[in-house]
Amino acid sequence: MSDSNQIESALRAHVTSVKEDLMTGVSFMIPFVTIGGIFLAVAYAVGDTQAVFENTGSAGWFLAQIGVAGLTIMVPILGAYIAYAIADRPGLAPGFLLAYILQQGTVIEEAAGVIGLSGGGAGAGYLGAIVAGLLAGYVARWFKNRNVPEFLQPMMPVLIIPVATMAVLTPIMLFVLGVPVALANQGLTGFLESMQGGQAVVVGLVLGGMMAFDMGGPVNKVAYVFSTGLITEGIYAPMAAVMIGGMVPPIGMALSTFIAPHKYAAEMYENAKSGVVLGSSFITEGAIPYAAADPLRVIPSVVAGSAVGGAASMAMGVTMPAPHGGIFVVLLSNKPLLFLGCILLGSLVTATVATLVKPDFEDRIAAEQEAANATPSDD
Secondary structure (H helix, E strand, C coil): CCHHHHHHHHHHHHHHHHHHHHHHHHHHHHHHHHHHHHHHHHHHHHCCCCCCCCCCCCHHHHHHHHHHHHHHHHHHHHHHHHHHHHHCHHHHHHHHHHHHHCCCHHHHHHHHHHCCCCCCCCCCHHHHHHHHHHHHHHHHHHHHCCCCCHHHHHHHHHHHHHHHHHHHHHHHHHHHHHHHHHHHHHHHHHHHHHCCCHHHHHHHHHHHHHHHHCCCCHHHHHHHHHHHHHHCCCCCHHHHHHHHHHHHHHHHHHHHHHHCHHHCCCHHHHHHHHHHHHHHCCCHHHHHHHHHHCHHHHHHHHHHHHHHHHHHHHHCCCCCCCCCCHHHHHHHCCCHHHHHHHHHHHHHHHHHHHHHHCCCHHHHHHHHHHHHHCCCCCC
């Protein structure tokens, strides 16, 4: 193997490893986001949205405390379990504490002052948690792989590695990386909060399309992590676009199957029934059997529908504070009927495109068999 191939192979392996580490952090974070988002939404529903935090001791106030706790702790949890995925137990505490300290706006603002910058009062958000988790994991793993005297080994995972990792990374995270990441997070949040008209449509179009492109793969996860992280900033519109974009593919392909069953294998009719349930539950993977059987036609069809659904959602200001649940959390949206309408619109687009571009199933199989049996000419 050439040097260039070896470098490419090593880079691919590293990217795959990073993706898996990020997904570990996200998987542990999601229950905290779910609890936080749902409890906060219910708090607003049972109390005065504007005064729920002022009505101390009310039902809404107690629910809001749980919601805020979940959405606050989710960011350090993300950093903690990214580090855990890389370095196991020794990385957990440093990942959590570094991600936590980067959320403290006062600390970041003071750090910015030390290096001659201003801003960062809102903290570094989930972007900071990702950076903190990755660095904490790599540094902790480096310490973990050092050879130490036998009498020190029992203290390594619970004392020496966590403390050493924090000692090395705290100044780096505060004064080198933390402030720029916090400023970037602040800029991103400001942009998303100010989005109107065409900007919102473009963001919804991209997020919706990404959710459908690989149906649970890395592109899908990038869009999902992006919108989930924004929940902590109080920005809920991208989450609605992403949830709609993730629900459309299975539902849209199921509709196409019901409309034109002759264009699909017989077993796909039963798959369509489960696809409706999976799509309604925000499980995009329900469309994978269709994509696996005919990717060149199915993937553009589902991307088109999800992009339209996501764009319509963003254009109409639909929000969703819960990161999962599909139709089971629709009442938490600020505009439940429009939320459902965007799902229907996207699903109809997918069903229409798929039905138009797919040939009859028997004709397609016959053409594929004819192509497979054809032999090259001697001319």
